[in-house]
Amino acid sequence: MTFTRKSANTIPLHDEIFSTVALAKQDIKTYGKEVVTNATIGSLYGEDNTLVAFESVFHHYDEISSKVKAAYGSIAGTDLFKKTVYDWVTENKCSSLEHSVIASVGGTGSISSLFSTFLEEGETIIYPEIGWSNYELIASQNNLQAKTYQLFEDDHFNLNSVKEVIHNLQSKQEKIVFVINDPCHNPTGYSLTNEEWKELIQFLNEVSQTNPVIVINDIAYIDFSNNLNHSRDYMKNFEDIKENVLICLSFSCSKTLTSYGLRSGATIILGKDAQAIKDVTAVSEKYARSTWSNSPNGAMENFIWVINENKDAYLKEKETYINLMKQRSDLFIQEANACGLELYPYKEGFFVTLKIEDTNYARKVKEAFIKEHIFTVVVKHGIRVAVCSLPIEKCKGLASKMKAIMNTVK
Ligand SMILES: Cc1ncc(COP(=O)(O)O)c(C=O)c1O
Numbered sequence: 360m361t362f363t364r365k366s367a368n369t370i371p372l373h374d375e376i377f378s379t380v381a382l383a384k385q386d387i388k389t390y391g392k393e394v395v396t397n398a399t400i401g402s403l404y405g406e407d408n409t410l411v412a413f414e415s416v417f418h419h420y421d422e423i424s425s426k427v428k429a430a431y432g433s434i435a436g437t438d439l440f441k442k443t444v445y446d447w448v449t450e451n452k453c454s455s456l457e458h459s460v461i462a463s464v465g466g467t468g469s470i471s472s473l474f475s476t477f478l479e480e481g482e483t484i485i486y487p488e489i490g491w492s493n494y495e496l497i498a499s500q501n502n503l504q505a506k507t508y509q510l511f512e513d514d515h516f517n518l519n520s521v522k523e524v525i526h527n528l529q530s531k532q533e534k535i536v537f538v539i540n541d542p543c544h545n546p547t548g549y550s551l552t553n554e555e556w557k558e559l560i561q562f563l564n565e566v567s568q569t570n571p572v573i574v575i576n577d578i579a580y581i582d583f584s585n586n587l588n589h590s591r592d593y594m595k596n597f598e599d600i601k602e603n604v605l606i607c608l609s610f611s612c613s614k615t616l617t618s619y620g621l622r623s624g625a626t627i628i629l630g631k632d633a634q635a636i637k638d639v640t641a642v643s644e645k646y647a648r649s650t651w652s653n654s655p656n657g658a659m660e661n662f663i664w665v666i667n668e669n670k671d672a673y674l675k676e677k678e679t680y681i682n683l684m685k686q687r688s689d690l691f692i693q694e695a696n697a698c699g700l701e702l703y704p705y706k707e708g709f710f711v712t713l714k715i716e717d718t719n720y721a722r723k724v725k726e727a728f729i730k731e732h733i734f735t736v737v738v739k740h741g742i743r744v745a746v747c748s749l750p751i752e753k754c755k756g757l758a759s760k761m762k763a764i765m766n767t768v769k
Pocket of ligand 1: 401464465466467468491540545577579610611612613614619623624
């Protein structure tokens with residue numbers, strides 16, 4: 360007997376990341392933190408091996424009055440929140456486009472809302488083959504089919520694969536919904552070049568002559584780009600989109616403010632057709648109202664304050680951690696290159712990923728790592744190493760240890 364609706368998926372949620380984190384914690388209890396290398400956690404950790412909560416963010420959060428935190432924050436987000444998000448995210452790089460902003464609970468809320476907005480049940484959404492595992496869950500919760508594109512051709516973005524997947528779908532379904540996680544892709548740390556974005560937009564414009572195109576650009580890690588002064592430059596290309604293309608940015612305060620538990624984020628909708636944007640906004644607002652209802656008011660207030668009143672201190676504090684992650688990833692990559700441990704082309708961000716084509720083999724490697732107290736996360740065609748949470752001391756020598764263990768796995 361089951362009481363759930365027939366189409367519901369009753370298989371218990373298995374989250375590879377959360378379950379491996381739990382195993383690592385148990386191992387630390389048994390063997391001590393000196394012995395264990397926990398490269399699973401996708402949050403920013405300091406060199407002291409504890410979670411970073413930016414002082415420039417949380418000091419003020421504690422000072423926000425209880426009544427502000429307790430109040431409803433309006434369904435689509437307060438006007439000042441929406442304006443601050445738009446200015447912060449786009450830096451007015453694509454200001455000739457019409458736009459709208461809707462608050463969400465984290466980047467997940469935004470992505471979830473967007474996955475439910477454009478396609479009918481049974482239709483197909485497109486996302487990267489190597490990517491955030493939650494795309495698959497969100498698609499299936501919305502009864503969507505999925506087609507994936509290969510992320511890399513040699514060491515660069517695989518536009519040919521994107522073309523192939525879209526061409527195959529074009530004749531079967533009216534709308535094309537295309538998900539890209541850029542910059543600082545999870546889990547490889549790849550970011551498209553400006554030229555790659557230009558070519559992508561050009562291609563999507565061509566597609567839009569026959570099919571409306573919706574781009575969902577998941578920018579969860581954008582504020583951890585190594586080159587912050589240019590991290591939004593690629594958005595200038597958005598100004599070239601045709602009428603029949605819509606761009607939706609999913610923004611997450613979880614990473615930007617190190618506030619994963621505070622559940623704040625937003626969707627920024629960009630396009631040429633004001634009425635089309637109004638329609639998407641209306642649908643998104645109803646999605647919000649019928650699921651989380653309101654975004655946390657205290658979180659919105661705090662974002663507004665940090666960006667408008669405390670920006671310099673915040674940027675300075677964040678920069679120290681961007682530099683730290685660069686040191687960690689540089690060290691790991693240098694050593695990986697030296698010992699022949701193959702990696703996907705990392706540029707920036709929270710994660711580096713070992714290139715292992717055979718995912719079943721990757722699972723065996725992960726188990727072998729665990730026996731040597733090294734905890735990682737298996738992704739499609741690879742193993743993710745979270746340099747965001749791995750102190751430099753733990754990065755040292757890790758690549759050669761991994762390579763040696765891999766040599767023992769058949
Ligand atoms: C690629 C990617 N997108 C979106 C998110 C959403 O994060 P949140 O819902 O905490 O904002 C995450 C979180 O890990 C992520 O890795």
